[in-house]
Amino acid sequence: MDVVLPCLDEAEALPWVLRRIPPGWRALVVDNGSTDGSAEIARALGASVVREARRGFGAACRAGLTAATADIVCFCDCDASLDPAELVPFVERIRAGEADLVLGRRRPRTRGAWPLHARAGNLALARLLRRRTGLRLHDLGPLRAARRGPLLSLALTDRRSGYPLQMVVRAADAGWRIAEYDVPYLPRAGASKVTGTWRGTWQAVRDMGQVLAEAPVAPQAREGVRP
Numbered sequence: 731m732d733v734v735l736p737c738l739d740e741a742e743a744l745p746w747v748l749r750r751i752p753p754g755w756r757a758l759v760v761d762n763g764s765t766d767g768s769a770e771i772a773r774a775l776g777a778s779v780v781r782e783a784r785r786g787f788g789a790a791c792r793a794g795l796t797a798a799t800a801d802i803v804c805f806c807d808c809d810a811s812l813d814p815a816e817l818v819p820f821v822e823r824i825r826a827g828e829a830d831l832v833l834g835r836r837r838p839r840t841r842g843a844w845p846l847h848a849r850a851g852n853l854a855l856a857r858l859l860r861r862r863t864g865l866r867l868h869d870l871g872p873l874r875a876a877r878r879g880p881l882l883s884l885a886l887t888d889r890r891s892g893y894p895l896q897m898v899v900r901a902a903d904a905g906w907r908i909a910e911y912d913v914p915y916l917p918r919a920g921a922s923k924v925t926g927t928w929r930g931t932w933q934a935v936r937d938m939g940q941v942l943a944e945a946p947v948a949p950q951a952r953e954g955v956r957p
Contacts, residue, residue, distance in 0.1 A: 731755040731821060732878075734794030735777075735808040736787055741766040743810035743919035748775045750815045758797055759808065760790040788886070788893030795881060804875040805894075811843065811918035812836075812873045820875035820911060830880065830906035833898070834873030836915035843917045855895065855938055862942050863902035870895055870938075873913055880906075891934035892941040903946045 733751055737744070737759050744759070751757045759772035760780045769779050782793035795803055802821055806814045812834065820832040855870055872894055884900040886893060901908060 731802055731804060731817075732794075732798040732800040733757050733804045733806055733814055733817065734791060734798060735759045735806055735814075736762060736790035736794065737764060737768050737772065737808040738762040738785075738790075739764045739766045739768060740808045740919070741768045741771050743808060744768060744771050745775060746810050746919075747806070747808055747814060748772065748777055750813050752815055752818055755804075756800070757814075758794045760794040760797075762786070762790040784889060786890040786893075788889040788891070788896075791893050792886065792889065795878065798878055801877055801879075802875060803878045803881060805872055807872045807918075809918040811916050812871070812913060813916075814873075816873065816911075816913045817875055820873075823909060823911070824875055824877065828907070829909035831876040831898070831901050831908045832874060833867065833869065833908065833910050834871050834913040835867075835869040835910040836871045836873075837912050838915045840917055843915050851934065858939070858942050859895070859898065863899060865898070865902055865908060867898070867908070867910060869910065870898065871913075871915075876901075876906075888937070888941055890937050892937040895938045896941045896944075899941060899944065 733755055735757060748757055757777040758780055759777045760782050761769040762782050763785055773779050780793050780797045782790050791805060802824055804817045806812055816834065823829045823832050852870060856867055859865055859867060886896050888896045
């Protein structure tokens, strides 16, 4: 199993995150222009490091997905807010044929783990997603798993904050079975690049609004997902 970990200046969080990678799985740390030595720390701790010069969460995720070789690919933030060990049941559900895409529904462990403005933005997006696709999801968090081939067939184009949402929208349009799984959400290490401010949060919401306005995905993205 490959776990894609988009990384921008996460030196403080990396040791904890990489210790939590399940045994036998490969950590793919995608360095998105770090200046704090994140890439060197990740490499010293045994992770495979991929460099992506183009800034943006989606650009980092895409680089990691392209570099992955495992049949099932997982995604996890690299800020210690989410535990990659929680991905094990995600993979089991995909292997068992119960779902094509499994998403983590974040459950905050402390009051400060998920700021009010970030929750409000997430709720607004969940409602818009329901109108667009009919999916009754509660969260659009970054912890997720799916098969690599079908993910590539979705031909995701967003390279910024809209990438996670675009994945869900195009998967829904392609008829994927999408499931949620509760996961603990912890206070992140360091300041968030997105949800740390109202401005960053609503800029992300704006990016995602553009994703929701896209036309439905092409039928060929259905290939390789369901029998």
